[in-house]
Amino acid sequence: MSPMTWEEYSRGQDAVAEGEAMAEMIQAVLDDHDAENFARLDRNLYKYTDCGASLGLELWSDEMVWSGDPRMAEIKPGDVKGIGVGSIVEGVDAEVEHEFIYPDRFLDGDEEDLKHIFLAAYDALVERVEEAARDIWNQTHGCDDCGPDDGWGRPINPECKTCHGEGTIL
Numbered sequence: 583m584s585p586m587t588w589e590e591y592s593r594g595q596d597a598v599a600e601g602e603a604m605a606e607m608i609q610a611v612l613d614d615h616d617a618e619n620f621a622r623l624d625r626n627l628y629k630y631t632d633c634g635a636s637l638g639l640e641l642w643s644d645e646m647v648w649s650g651d652p653r654m655a656e657i658k659p660g661d662v663k664g665i666g667v668g669s670i671v672e673g674v675d676a677e678v679e680h681e682f683i684y685p686d687r688f689l690d691g692d693e694e695d696l697k698h699i700f701l702a703a704y705d706a707l708v709e710r711v712e713e714a715a716r717d718i719w720n721q722t723h724g725c726d727d728c729g730p731d732d733g734w735g736r737p738i739n740p741e742c743k744t745c746h747g748e749g750t751i752l
C-alpha cells in the first residue's frame with residue numbers, strides 16, 4: 583500500500599469533521615427535546631404532538647429503525663443518517679408517511695449555525711406532519727350532521743349546528 587498523499591489525508595480529515603458536525607446536529611435535536619436517547623425522543627414526539635407523531639431513523643448502515651423498536655434506546659447520534667417523522671391518524675385508515683431530513687444536506691451552511699439550522703428543520707418537519715394529520719382528520723371526522731360521507735370519510739362542516747365544526751370526538 584502506498585503512503586497517503588496529503589490530498590487523501592485532508593479529504594479523510596474533512597470526512598471526519600463532517601461526520602462530527604452531523605452527529606452534533608442530530609445530538610442537538612435530542613438535547614433540545616429533553617431526550618437522553620431516541621426512544622425518549624420518540625415518546626416525547628407522541629406525547630407532545632396533537633397527532634401522536636412517531637419517529638423513524640435511517641442509519642448509515644442503511645437500516646431503518648421505526649418507532650417502538652427497542653434498538654431506539656441504543657442508537658447513537660453518529661449512527662444516524664436521517665431523522666423521519668410521520669403519523670398514523672387515529673380512527674381512519676390513513677397515515678402521514680414519514681418524511682426524512684438529513685443533516686448532510688445542511689453542511690454548506692455557516693458552521694456556527696448548523697445546529698440551529700437543523701433544529702429549525704426538525705421543528706418545521708414536526709409542524710408539517712401535524713398539519714397534514716389535522717387535514718386528514720378534518721376531512722374524515724365530521725359528525726353525522728356535518729354532511730354526506732364522501733366515501734373516504736365525512737368532512738367536517740365548520741358551520742355544522744350539531745358539532746359546531748368540532749367533528750366527532752374520539
Ligand SMILES: [Zn+2]
Binds near residue numbers: 725727728739744745
Ligand atoms: Zn358536525
